[in-house]
Amino acid sequence: MRLVAGSKSLKTLLIASKDEPSIAKIHALMILTGIFGHGNSNAKLIQSYARLGYIESARQVFDKSPQCGVDAWNAMIIAYSRRGAMFEALSLYHRMASEGVRPDSSTYTVVLKACTRSLDLRSGEETWRQAVDQGYGDDVFVGAAVLNLYAKCGKMDEAMRVFDKMGRRDLVCWTTMITGLAQNGQAREAVDIYRQMQKKRVEGDGVVMLGLIQACTTLGHSKMGLSIHGYMIRKDIIMDVIVQTSLVDMYAKNGHLELASCVFRKMLYKNVISWSALISGFAQNGFAGNALQLVVDMQSFGYKPDSVSLVSVLLACSQVGFLKLGKSVHGYIVRRLHFDCVSSTAVIDMYSKCGSLSSARTVFDQISFRDLISWNAIIASYGIHGSGEEALSLFLQMRETNVKPDHATFASLLSAFSHSGLVEKGRYWFSVMVNEYKIQPSEKHYACMVDLLSRAGRVEEAQELIDSMITEPGIAIWVALLSGCLNHGKFLIGEMAAKKVLELNPDDPGIYALVSNFFATARRWDEVAEVRKIMKKTGMKKVPGYSVMEVNGKLHAFLMEDKSHHQYEEIMQVLGKLDYEMKAMGYVPKTEFVLHNLEEEVKERMLCNHSERLAIAFGLLNTGPGTRLLITKNLRVCGDCHEATKFITKIVNREIVVRDVKRFHHFKDGVCSCGDYW
């Protein structure tokens, strides 16, 4: 090998080197030629070692250098910071002063970055003060770094204060503000800053657009998202994989799954994150089947699902009650990936929604770190299974920890009380939430309380609570009151609630179905017709009810009156036989749960064709005697099916678990765990 003398060419070689031995060779050459120790050659060596992850070798160069310039110190600090070794990065920075090396703009920038990575606000602010002292207060790089520190620590007020005082702002400073606001739930303010930026004639790039897209995602503002997308195309702004992924995410989260898929298909370079964005979009919008299919597709394209994409799979499993798949995903994450706080919470949620409350609890008890959301998940689990007492006991355990309950914790707790009919406990903890925790009750909390009271038949008290509200009660509250009135035959208050509901122009067909059910129960057929007319006019159709059941690791879905099933004849035979036996035991069909004004006999037929009945019959046909059946329904279970299922458990001597959109019903020996509160 010919000796390469020039320091410049050695540095070029350094940049090209791909492994430790080749850097070491150049390192040796530098020592031989006497270049090492001059200029910033040691800084370049440190950078090269660090770039490939050889941080110990980098440190050796640093320690063995006769003297280190600021570049070498900076390179070493960056190396530690990138590796996540914040303590080493900071202690090097603190050592600089005693070794007589003056930090430069880069030093402050990278140290601030290190503090941001570890969310160390105190050290960050101290570094920022020192930077200002040393005359770097107007440096845009240092400025952007401190803005980002505040943004990542959730201190947007502080960021804004610094931003307002900045003499010079470049694109990165603007972007940091826009992204920071968007990620801290201040999406409108993010858009305001962008408008200011436009006024100053600063041209945005893809990263700015990404911040705006995130703002649209949280605002649910698909129109603006669409126009940003169009703007990028018109202005030829480069959309890399990150920007494109954020578009997929934005469209998917706003429910425009066709647009999301369209952007996704056109992406030339995809990665696991882009796949995950699309998968979670489908899962979150309730398209569990599509989400699961996408995971299969992803693998056939050579992408391995990671814990993030698997969390979406778990969500999909939760939605359809696919316990078998959920279990294997759980096993896979534990064995092969990182079972962190997020994935363990998703697993807890999956087990609980797939009917295995005890497995959910086991996972919860085993995990080493529990944050607010893990606690909320386990409390909510007991709630939907109707164990209000156990939900409360977990809440009391949570109070012993450092994790502070939030509005969602109380929403789950109150709803747990509601499902268990624990009215007094609900009243008590509602007041604790307000008085001790100073949590302003939201619409959701009021809805829970109204639900709790009116489920228990105390609709007058519920109405009093509504009257005490400072804010205008929203639709969820009137709906809760109305369902209570429907279940307890309180037609006077019910009528008032029904009118309020209709005034608020709900866009959910399920709500119209409830109003219509209410009037049907009151035998007010004119009003029923009126509601149906509104539904027709606004082009709304009742969401078709369906039930899903897993048998032998495969999912089977049933729609109401589903004749397409290959076992339809056998299913009808089973139902006919059950119907006969049920009636002999005293079962009377509750035909008031049918929407239409039809002949009694037709109504009865429609009832026994409800999707959950078909699923039960299918389960009885295809599983061994004594096997527990788990059925997942997309709507609330109807009152008649609820009654019938109780009879069926007695006849066939089986446990039947039905999960509806609100909670679990464990039917056994003619009784339901909900105690007929639901």
Add this chain to the structure above:
DNA sequence: GTAGGGTTAG
């Protein structure tokens, strides 16, 4: 000036 701003999940 490979120093600062960026993607998915409970």
